[in-house]
Amino acid sequence: MSASTILIRGGHLIDPAAGVESRKDLVLRDGRVSEVTDPGKTSLEKVKNGKSKAGNGTNGGGSNGAETFEVIDATGLTVAPGLIDIHVHLREPGQGHKETIATGTAAAAAGGFTAVAAMPNTVPTNDSPEITRWMQAPERGASVRVFPIGAATRGLKGEVLNDFPALKAAGAVAVTDDGHPILKDGTMREVLIQATRAGLSVVQHAEDTRMTGGCSMNYGPTAFRLGLRGMPPAAEYGLVERDIRLVTELSANGKGRGGHSPHLHVAHTSTAQAVAAVRQARRNGLRVTCEVAPHHFLLTEEHVAAYDTHAKMNPPLRSEADRDAMIQGILDGVVDAIATDHAPHAAFEKEVEFERAPNGITGLETALGLSLKWLHGEWKLPLGRVLSLLSAQPAALLGFRGRGTLTVGSFADVVIFDPKAEWAFRAKDSKSKSKNTPFDGWTMRGKVRWTISEGRVVFQGS
Structure with missing residues (x-):
């Protein structure tokens, strides 16, 4: 995956340094964390063509001049620094x-x-x-x-x-x-x-x-x-x-x-x-x-x-x-x-x-x-x-x-894992x-x- 923008959707974010343990969506842009929001609230959700396939990074956006991005469906997974x-x-x-x-x-x-x-x-x-x-x-x-x-x-x-x-x-x-x-x-x-x-x-x-x-x-x-x-x-x-x-x-x-x-x-x-x-x-x-x-x-x-x-x-x-x-x-x-x-x-x-x-x-x-x-x-x-x-x-x-x-502005260094597997x-x-x-x-x-x-x-x- 090589896009400069990635949407991580539906995961359970655990960020000990920030005191966060809840479901969040993340947007990574140009090597940094640019957004951390409640599910479905990122700016990329406004892109109607931003669709994902469960478990895969897939293309989103790109029409009508909209931003092109990749989507990772992290439903059921833990997202962490x-x-x-x-x-x-x-x-x-x-x-x-x-x-x-x-x-x-x-x-x-x-x-x-x-x-x-x-x-x-x-x-x-x-x-x-x-x-x-x-x-x-x-x-x-x-x-x-x-x-x-x-x-x-x-x-x-x-x-x-x-x-x-x-x-x-x-x-x-x-x-x-x-x-x-x-x-x-x-x-x-x-x-x-x-x-x-x-x-x-x-x-x-x-x-x-x-x-x-x-x-x-x-x-x-x-x-x-x-x-x-x-x-x-x-x-x-x-x-x-x-x-x-x-x-x-x-x-x-x-x-x-x-x-x-x-x-x-x-x-x-x-x-x-x-x-x-x-x-x-x-x-x-x-x-x-x-x-x-x-x-x-x-x-x-x-x-x-x-x-x-x-x-x-x-x-x-x-x-x-x-x-x-x-x-x-x-x-x-x-x-x-x-x-x-x-x-x-x-x-x-x-x-x-x-x-x-x-x-x-x-x-x-x-x-x-x-x-x-x-x-x-x-x-x-x-x-x-x-x-x-x-x-x-x-x-x-x-x-x-x-x-x-994974606070906004930090490096986009992320691990996504299945905690039960x-x-x-x-x-x-x-x-x-x-x-x-x-x-x-x-x-x-x-x-x-x-x-x-x-x-x-x-x-x-x-």
């Missing part, structure tokens, strides 16, 4: 055998995502304005908007800081050494100061690698039984607590841009103690946020029992108690966003001994379905709050203006170049019918 994933690995430049920006964003569109924030552990590392711009160039063939996150230190080595203002000017939305923690207190302190002055958030991969060398799963009885070295939870929460101490100090001293406090965002939180530390930091008035991936609120270390490399990731799958703490953190509002940590790998890379396999799984096409089935269906989190964790709150975390909402995810049918997922064959809830990115239909399901 396009989802936003603030933690993905698109592998380009340098690792196109795993994923490309084109294939990764096609998977994002199939999952209902209209914007993704791409991590910098590429080859070469995204530690320069040139690579940041390269990732956003039209030649990459992205289906949805890509927001690069720049490397905090040169080459992700945790030593020399990059030029944060230059990265931001090129389009970077945050800084991180994701995949590599910033271990030195002095370096992390300076990263927080300089990022704050540049108006950027700091995303930390919290792992004290001095405690995890040679480890391939969570420390505990399952690792002992399997004969594998385990990563202690303290490797995560110890670094989170260290970072919060630095934020506390800098906030008290007014270090940063105009006295603003640093914003620390904890990536892929997986331990109960890390969530507890974030909870306390927030009570103390600090700008500390966190995200949780679906695999960390659904799976435990027991899924490694058959040495399944599709259950190997970093941070690793944790204990049942940690998994339950992730669920509780989501339910009580401590967790700010659901992020996939989409980490594609080629089949030959995963089809090796467990300890030799790379960390990571894909997640863009399963996040909504898993969240709707479990967070909403099983644990009764209101649908609006689930969608907020996947759209409005991620947009607010990284300052994506005009996204995460149950379906089975098949990895072989994935839009991603890689198929490394532990959720192959799982039953999901909420089938994406359309994904619209800046007014363009980038995915249409059956």
